[in-house]
Amino acid sequence: MLKLDRFLPYRLSVASNAVSTRISQSYRKRFGLKVPEWRLIAILAERDSMTPQDIGQAGELDKITVSRAAAALIERGLVAQRRNPGDGRSHFLSLTPDGRALYTEIAPAALALEAELLNGFSAEDRAALAALLRRIEEAARASMDTAER
Incomplete structure (x- = not known):
């Protein structure tokens, strides 16, 4: 018989949701970011310029989530968009100087939050x-x- 509290997919989902909620509270309050926006910033900080499709694959994000996060970050001046010269249907995203500065501020907060969550380990x-x-x-x-x- 299936017992949810012992079912791995359920336990992973519950743990992921709890961590995401905790992160979301912190990032929204301090930086005005949703979790997908923060993830997009972190991916671009590690890899510079990428297409939305590559960001989706790197961050396990669906196309709509990447599109919405990118649009919000472009509007805030944290991400820039430029045409892909090799494929006229796509474009590259990269952090602006303001986006990079925000990442530099957020990264230590992310590491502190991780340390808080793993404190008892x-x-x-x-x-x-x-x-x-x-x-x-x-x-x-x-x-x-x-x-x-």
Whole structure:
């Protein structure tokens, strides 16, 4: 019999929602950002200029979420958009100087929040959690590949 409190997909979803809610409260209050907007800024800070499609793949975000986050950030002057010379149907997004400055301010806050969430975990617990999450992701991707065949 299925017990939700022991069902891995449910537990992962609940944990993810709890962490996202906590992050959302912090980023919205301090920086006026929604979680997808913050994720888009973080991805661009690590990889410079990218297409929305590449951002979606890198951040596990759907096309509409990327589009809305990008539009909001462009409007705020935090992200710039330029045509893709190799493909007239797409464009590149990159952080503006204001966007990069905001990232420089947010990154330490993100790390502090992560430290707060993991405060009760030993170094071994943290390493085990990271390894287990990677294994779950790999198993899920492998099973998707198998299901597609």
